[in-house]
Amino acid sequence: MIRKCLFPAAGYGTRFLPATKAMPKEMLPIVNKPLIQYAVEEARDAGLQHMAIVTGRGKRALEDHFDISYELEHQIRGTEKEKFLAGTRELIETCTFAYTRQVEMKGLGHAILSGRPLIGDEPFAVVLADDLCLNLQGDGVLAQMIKLYKKFRCSIVAIQEVPHDQTHKYGVIAGELISEGIYRVNSMVEKPAPEDAPSNLAIIGRYILTPDIFDLIADTQPGKGGEIQITDALMKQAQNGCVLAYKFEGLRFDCGGAEGYIDATNFCYEQLYLNGL
Ligand code: G1P
Numbered sequence: 001m002i003r004k005c006l007f008p009a010a011g012y013g014t015r016f017l018p019a020t021k022a023m024p025k026e027m028l029p030i031v032n033k034p035l036i037q038y039a040v041e042e043a044r045d046a047g048l049q050h051m052a053i054v055t056g057r058g059k060r061a062l063e064d065h066f067d068i069s070y071e072l073e074h075q076i077r078g079t080e081k082e083k084f085l086a087g088t089r090e091l092i093e094t095c096t097f098a099y100t101r102q103v104e105m106k107g108l109g110h111a112i113l114s115g116r117p118l119i120g121d122e123p124f125a126v127v128l129a130d131d132l133c134l135n136l137q138g139d140g141v142l143a144q145m146i147k148l149y150k151k152f153r154c155s156i157v158a159i160q161e162v163p164h165d166q167t168h169k170y171g172v173i174a175g176e177l178i179s180e181g182i183y184r185v186n187s188m189v190e191k192p193a194p195e196d197a198p199s200n201l202a203i204i205g206r207y208i209l210t211p212d213i214f215d216l217i218a219d220t221q222p223g224k225g226g227e228i229q230i231t232d233a234l235m236k237q238a239q240n241g242c243v244l245a246y247k248f249e250g251l252r253f254d255c256g257g258a259e260g261y262i263d264a265t266n267f268c269y270e271q272l273y274l275n276g277l
Pocket of ligand 1: 128131171172191203205229231
């Protein structure tokens with residue numbers, strides 16, 4: 001079964017400069033909680049216990065966040081403020097955190113391959129923390145995908161419909177609808193221009209991957225933008241066997257840019273924070 005979740009978190013976050021000059025973009029808060037913590041909570045709520053984080057230079061705050069801060073905790077012990085750290089503390093106590101560094105930025109596929117020593121030879125999940133996914137009505141997106149994995153036992157990407165003029169921002173799939181919201185992928189293109197896009201079904205930052213993906217990535221040549229793309233490795237997997245695309249239930253905010261970030265902040269403030277969640 002799936003036990004581990006990989007978080008590629010080495011990127012520079014250039015769309016958020018200067019905020020991300022000395023601070024990891026994954027530490028940007030949505031109201032009072034950093035993006036990486038929402039991502040880890042989604043994985044934990046899906047039953048995953050082992051968090052594998054691919055970091056890079058200047059990302060030490062991520063490791064410190066999932067560690068005890070004795071001085072701070074001593075200061076606030078017995079005060080009203082203690083409750084603000086309870087959620088983080090619980091994650092530290094119930095999950096393990098392992099880190100490796102991506103030394104050169106050569107794309108998402110390369111970042112995932114850098115995490116191989118932390119994952120080993122087992123299926124795993126991947127979460128891109130700047131895609132914040134929330135489902136207040138039921139299971140989180142990763143939990144929905146894990147249910148699907150139990151049935152199909154193959155790699156799965158989460159997808160959502162996007163306007164046609166937005167396809168250049170995403171990996172885009174085409175496939176055969178096999179049941180409601182589930183496609184068997186037969187084509188996959190990284191960031192196509194609208195006229196080259198096989199559909200308007202865009203991959204968002206949630207993946208379940210079987211471990212044969214690592215050898216496929218290692219064999220993948222740089223693609224779009226000169227980077228090693230997970231989309232290209234997944235396309236090979238789809239040709240050799242099966243990859244599914246799943247239209248998830250819930251909301252997704254692109255927190256890598258100002259507009260999605262502000263939408264996420266307003267949503268979380270109104271729906272979660274004001275309700276004490
Ligand atoms: C990456 C993937 C892309 C996917 C996107 C989802 O792109 O390469 O296929 O659609 O994440 O957020 P990035 O946004 O890192 O450029």
